[in-house]
Amino acid sequence: MSRATLPSAHNTETLTMSYRSFPAPVLADVYGELAGYFGAALDYDDVHTLRLNGAFGPLQALAADPRYAPDLRCALDAVLAPVSDDEATVLLNRGYCQLFLGIGGAAGAPPFESAYRGAGRLFQEPVGAMAALLAACGLQTADGFVEPPDHIAVELSLLARLTRDGAAGADAPDAAALRERMAEWVPAFARGCARYDRSLFYAPLAAVLATLLDDGARALAA
C-alpha cells in the first residue's frame, strides 16, 4: 500500500468498525506496533521509513474507523510535515525524550503503570504484578530494555502476544484481563501526552490506544 492508497477522510466516515471487527492477529500487530512507538525514540531509519511509506504499519488498519482516523492522520502529519527526515527525527526525538524519559518533570507522561496508581511513584505494585504475568508466560523483558515490566511497551507486547496466541491453558493470563488492566491507567497516560506532547505524534497515538482499549473493554462487556 502506498501513501496514495490510504483511505481518505471522506470514505473513513462510512467505515466505523467495532473492536470485534479486527481479527486477533491484526489487533496483536497493532499492539505490537504501538509498543514500538512507546518503547523507544524513533531513529532516523524508523522515521525515514515512515515518511517513505506515508503510512503506519499494521496500525493503519484502524484508519478506516472514524474514531481512530483523525488521530492517526494527526500523528502521520507530524511525521510528514517536516521538510526533511532529519528534521522529523529531531522533532520526534525531542517529543519522546520530554514526554517519556523524565526530563520534563510534571510536564511529561511517564510510560509506567505505577506512575498512575497510588502516589505516582515508580516500581510499585504493578511492577510485581507484571513480572508475575510475564513469568506465567515464560517471558521476561528483553536484554537491553532496562525498563520495569510495567512499562507501556512491555504491557503492550504481552497484550499482543496474548491476543495473538489466545489462552494457552487454564492458568495462562487472559488477554482481556490485561486489556482491562491497561484500560484503567492508559487514559491518564494519554491525557498526560495530550497535555504535554510537543511533537504532536505521541499524543494522538496514545489517544488511539486509549480508545482501542476502551473499545475492547466495551466489546467484552457487550
Place this chain on the structure above:
Amino acid sequence: MMELEKMRVSRRRFLQTASAAAALGAMSGLPFGWSAARAATGALPDGEYLQASHWGAFWAKIENGRFVSLRPWEKDPHPSPQLLGAWDQVYSPTRIRYPMVRRAWLEKGPGASPETRGAGDFVRVTWEQALDLVAGEIKRVQTDFGPWSIYTGTYGWGPIGRVGNPQTMLKRLMNLTGGSVVSSSNYSKAGIEAIMPYVVGSFDAEGPQTSHQTILDNTDLIVFWACDPLKNNQISAAIPDHGEYGWFEAMKKAGKAAVFIDPVRTEGCKILDAEWLPVRPHSDVALALGMAHTLLVENLHDEEFLANYTTGFEIFAQYLLGEKDGTPKTAEWASALCELPAETIRDLARRLTKGRSMLVSGWTPQRQQYGEQFPWAFVTLAAMVGQVGLPGGGFCQRYHLDNAGTPTANAPGLAGSLQIGKRKEIKEWPKEKGTTTIPCARVVDMLLHPGTTYEHNGSTHVYPDIKLCYWAGGNPFHHHQDRNRMVEAWAKIETFVVQDLQWTATARHADIVLPATSSVERNDIERVGVVSRKAIVAMKQLIDPVFEARNDYDIFVELARRLGVEPEFSEGKSELDRVREVYEDALRQATAKKIPMPDFDTFWNKTGVVEFEIPESAVRRTKYADFREDPVVDALPTASGRIEIYCKAIEKMGYDDCPPHPTWLEPVEWLGQRDRTFPLHVNSSHPQYRLHSQLNGTKVRELYAVNDREPCRINTADAAARGITTGDIVRVFNGRGQCLAGAVVTDDIRPGVIELQEGAWYDPAEGGKPGTLCKYGDPNVLTPDIPTSKLGQATSAHTCMAEVELYKGTAPAVTVFDTPARA
C-alpha cells in the same frame, strides 16, 4: 502498488522467553544495548535488611527484587519523618534514568547554544557514547587549555557512605589526568571556618563538644543563639544517632533555664518553655556588643580569665566604650539595632555571670555579610563571662549537627578508602592562569570574571578561565545565591557534566547527564554517629540499579579507562574490595585497642552491624578544659596561644570588611536600612524536612508543602497588612528575582521577617532565562551573591530583603517534581 518498506518499529521486541535470553536479546532491534548495570544483578532474597541514610538507619523490606517499604532501626531513639524519603527517592519519578546529552551540545559541540541550558531538550545516548563524550571533553580541555580550565569544585552532601563519595572520586580522577580547579570550605560555615582559626586556633565548630550530661549536671542557664538543635540534628553526614531529643527531654525534666535568641520561635524553645527573644536578623553582633558593654561597665567581666587566657581585650574594651569612634556600644545602642529592650539585654548579660552559663550558637549569623564578626563577638562574650573550659560553661558552636554533645563510644575510626591524591603535573600551571582552589561560594564570580584578582584570607588570587565544569552529587542550582546571576554565569561554560540520581535543577542545566545509583543499589559502609560512633552498618546492595543507573565508582573507573589511568585510579579494586578495606582498617584499630569486632565476612554476610560500648568515662566532657587547666602546656594553636580578641594577623591584612577585633558593621541589606522598598527580611534557614535540597523531590514534601509550593512563614501582622491568609499562594520578590510560595501565617516568627527555607528546588517558568519566576519557592532567586568579607569569602545568604504579595490569578503549575496523577 508499491511494496511498503518494512517497518523496523514493528519489529522491536521488548520481551523474550526466559530460557533464551541472550539469543533473542540480540535480535531485539532496540536502539540501546546491553546494560552493564542490569547485567550485574545484586538483588537479594526477600526479607528485611539493615541499611542507612543521611536521615537514619532503617530496615528495608525487599520483595521480588523491589524495595517495598522501610521501618526505622529499633535503636534509633527518635526516627525522623524524613526517613520516608530514603525509600521514596529510590523510585521517585525524578530519578535520572539514562545518560542524556543536551541536544544542541550533541549536535554542534561544546559551548553550543548555551541559552538552551535548562530548557529541557535532551537526547538519550548510550553509556558508551556518554562516557566517550565526557572523557573526550576532559582530554580536549586538558590539551587545548589546561587543568586551570576544568572546575571540579563540585560541592554538596551527595550520597552517604565511606566508599561511594563521587566528589572524592572525581578529584582523584582529575589529579591523575593533570588536575583541575577545586573549591575550599562550604556553604554552611565558611565564615566560622575563616575566623575561628585566628581566634581559638581551630574551626571549633566540629567534633565533640561539651557533653549533654555535663550541661545537665552543671549549667544554670543555657542560651541558644540562632540555634535549632531539634531541626538540623535530624540529618548527618554519617548516619544520625538522633540522641538530641533525649537531651532536650532531660533538660525539660530538670527545669533547665533556657533562652532562645532567634527571629523564629523554634520547637526546642517550645519544648523547654524557654524565653524567646525575637531579635532583629543581622543585629546579633550588636546584641553581643551590647551585652559585652554591660559586663564591662558593670565590672562583671572576668578580668582574671581575660588576662590569662586571651589577648587584645584592652583594645576591644576601648571599642566597646567608644573611645575611638565616639559610640559606646551600650545596651541602649544595641537595643536600637536589635529591637530588644535595653533592660533585657543588660539582664541577660548579668544572668550569664550569676551562675554557670553556656552560650550556644548556630551558623545563621555567620552566613551573612560580615559573617565573621558574630562568631568572634560570641566567643569574646563567652571569654568575658570567663567560664570557658569549666564544666557546663563557655560556648559551643555545634550542638545543632551530629549530636555533638553525645558521649563517644569506644570505637575505631572509619576512614574513607579513596584519596584524591596529588596532581600529576602533566602541564605546568603558570600563576597567571589562575588559582588552583577558589572559595566554593565564589564560583559565579569566577565564571563571570576570569583573569581578575580577588582577596582571600590574606592573599591575592586570580580567577581561572573555566571551560569545563563537572558536578557529582551536589546541586549548586539550589545552594548558590542569586540564581539569576548564576544562570547568566553558567552560560559561559562550554561543557557542564552532572552526575547524580535525580533531575535536580542543576541536572536540568547540564550538557551531559550521567545517572548514578542510590545507596540501596550499591555496596558501602558507614557508621552511626559522627561523634557517638555507636555502630558500623553494612550498607549492602539491596536491589538492582534502576533503569540505566550506574555506581559512581563504576562510572569513574570507566572514565579512567578511557583516559588511560584506570590502573592507578582503581588500583585493581572493586567497590566491594574498598568496602572490605575500610572495614578491615577499622578492625586493625579495634584489635589494637582490644575492641571486639567480627571479621569482615561475618559482618557483611551475617551480623550487618557492629555496635560499640560507651564507657562511663565518656559521658561527661568539657571542651577547652585542658586549656583552662594549663594555658601554657595546652595552649591554643593561635599565634598567641590564647583566645585572640584582637588579632594582629588580621590587622595586617587591612581588610575594611573584617577589622582586627569583633566589630559592628552595618550590612547592605537588613531591617534597619533606610530604603524600605523591600521591607521584609528573608530567613532562608536550613529546612525542617530536608537535607538541603535532598528529598524535596519525594513524598516527604507532602508533610510541608502549602498549595503545592514551598511554605513561606509570615507574621500575622505582616500577613494582615497584605491581605494574606494561610494557604494563599504568594509572590516573594526583590530586585534580584521572584518566586511563588505557599503562605503560613504564624506568630512563631517575628514581625518584619519571613521564612523561606533553603533547599527548595528551583522551578523556572522559563528555563535558562534570567529573571524568570520560580514557580515552587527557591529562596536563592532572592538572595545576594556577595561574600561575607575578603577574609572568608563565604556565602551571605541571610543578607536579604524582599516583599511579599498575594498572588492574583491562576498560578502556574509546579513542574519541577513529577506529579503524573494530575495528568
